Amino acid sequence: MRWDIFCQIVDNYGDAGVCWRLARSLSSIHGQEVRIFCDDLPTLNLLASGVDPSIKQKIDMQPWEASHANARHPVQIPDVVIEAFGCELPERYLAGLFIAPVKPIIINLEYLSAEPWVIDFHGKASPQSHGIPKYFFFPGFQDEVGGLLLDPIPAEGHLVAKNIPDDLKATWSKLRPGAKRISIFCYPGAPLKKWLADLGRLGEDVDVLLAHGHAEQLSLYGENPISLPNNLQLLSMPFVSQDEYDWALSQCDINIVRGEDSFVRAQLAGKPFIWHIYPQEDRAHEVKLAAFLDLYLGEANQELRLATIAAMTWAMPSEWFRDLNRWNAHAKHWRTHLLEKQADGGLPARLIRFVA
Ligand code: TRH
Numbered sequence: 001m002r003w004d005i006f007c008q009i010v011d012n013y014g015d016a017g018v019c020w021r022l023a024r025s026l027s028s029i030h031g032q033e034v035r036i037f038c039d040d041l042p043t044l045n046l047l048a049s050g051v052d053p054s055i056k057q058k059i060d061m062q063p064w065e066a067s068h069a070n071a072r073h074p075v076q077i078p079d080v081v082i083e084a085f086g087c088e089l090p091e092r093y094l095a096g097l098f099i100a101p102v103k104p105i106i107i108n109l110e111y112l113s114a115e116p117w118v119i120d121f122h123g124k125a126s127p128q129s130h131g132i133p134k135y136f137f138f139p140g141f142q143d144e145v146g147g148l149l150l151d152p153i154p155a156e157g158h159l160v161a162k163n164i165p166d167d168l169k170a171t172w173s174k175l176r177p178g179a180k181r182i183s184i185f186c187y188p189g190a191p192l193k194k195w196l197a198d199l200g201r202l203g204e205d206v207d208v209l210l211a212h213g214h215a216e217q218l219s220l221y222g223e224n225p226i227s228l229p230n231n232l233q234l235l236s237m238p239f240v241s242q243d244e245y246d247w248a249l250s251q252c253d254i255n256i257v258r259g260e261d262s263f264v265r266a267q268l269a270g271k272p273f274i275w276h277i278y279p280q281e282d283r284a285h286e287v288k289l290a291a292f293l294d295l296y297l298g299e300a301n302q303e304l305r306l307a308t309i310a311a312m313t314w315a316m317p318s319e320w321f322r323d324l325n326r327w328n329a330h331a332k333h334w335r336t337h338l339l340e341k342q343a344d345g346g347l348p349a350r351l352i353r354f355v356a
Contacts, residue, residue: 003079032352105355107135119142150347180254186257252269267338304323
């Protein structure tokens with residue numbers, strides 16, 4: 001089938017991250033013909049830059065305006081149109097669909113949530129006055145919803161350790177043997193300074209890998225730089241491609257992640273992680289986090305439950321760090337469980353089946 005994916009970058013990288021991962025899976029694993037229209041092509045290209053050129057070449061990446069039909073360039077009608085995260089389709093594109101003899105199906109690809117209500121809403125039609133069929137598609141963890149984006153499935157940490165991506169070689173050369181590794185990619189509101197100071201007091205050697213821009217967030221190079229004990233080493237990573245970032249997650253002992261794409265990748269890395277969920281004004285994110293933790297900790301004992309909930313809600317490391325080994329075993333188990341639950345191919349495969 002032919003797919004048009006519309007990606008509007010509201011903020012940050014998640015919209016592009018999800019659209020790119022979906023596009024590559026549809027194309028490289030499922031042999032679909034995929035076009036992406038994006039309002040920020042440089043960001044999309046940056047995320048996609050690490051991928052094998054043979055995968056990238058097959059995906060047609062276009063600026064948003066290229067979707068506009070006109071007399072000389074009528075819209076090439078696809079079989080499926082994806083509105084990622086409910087972005088509105090350009091009117092001049094939609095106008096081209098109205099006059100098409102065979103109408104495509106429009107999918108509103110929703111945000112990922114572990115909340116139980118998504119089961120009732122997944123796959124529901126959203127009747128439109130223009131008559132083109134449109135459906136809500138909810139990614140998720142349960143069998144009854146749209147699944148997760150798994151591609152590419154990372155090998156277990158130790159298997160990929162030797163292939164350090166070029167963009168990370170300089171940072172990796174500074175890592176200390178035997179030191180624990182934590183990667184940090186979070187939103188500005190996180191209590192990072194306090195958190196790192198507490199971590200430092202535990203006396204363990206820890207290398208802290210900061211995602212691009214986080215050093216500035218911590219004012220590392222400003223007038224009042226954070227002062228930390230020598231057992232903590234802070235290292236800044238450059239902004240790397242999505243594949244390289246996935247790799248970095250698989251190489252750390254704990255990852256702090258955010259948004260929804262890095263959140264899923266941290267789980268697939270099979271390592272403990274703190275999900276700094278996207279903060280929403282009405283505090284809806286707290287409900288979402290609790291729903292995820294209900295699933296994630298379903299089989300954990302009480303001690304691990306409490307430690308993980310504490311960590312995920314930004315309790316200081318001194319409150320939960322001693323449970324890291326147990327958490328690590330749980331994270332590996334959760335990875336296996338996720339892969340089993342998504343053995344049908346996860347989101348892209350479920351999407352194709354739904355459309356069919
Ligand atoms: O960047 P995010 O916070 O993105 C989003 C947006 O805020 C969006 O509006 C919101 O609705 C959504 O989250 C839930 O976090 P996320 O989703 O983890 O996306 C980050 C992407 O960037 C992910 O695909 C990994 C990628 N990335 C790289 O490719 N290289 C890097 O160096 C880093 C740090 C990330």
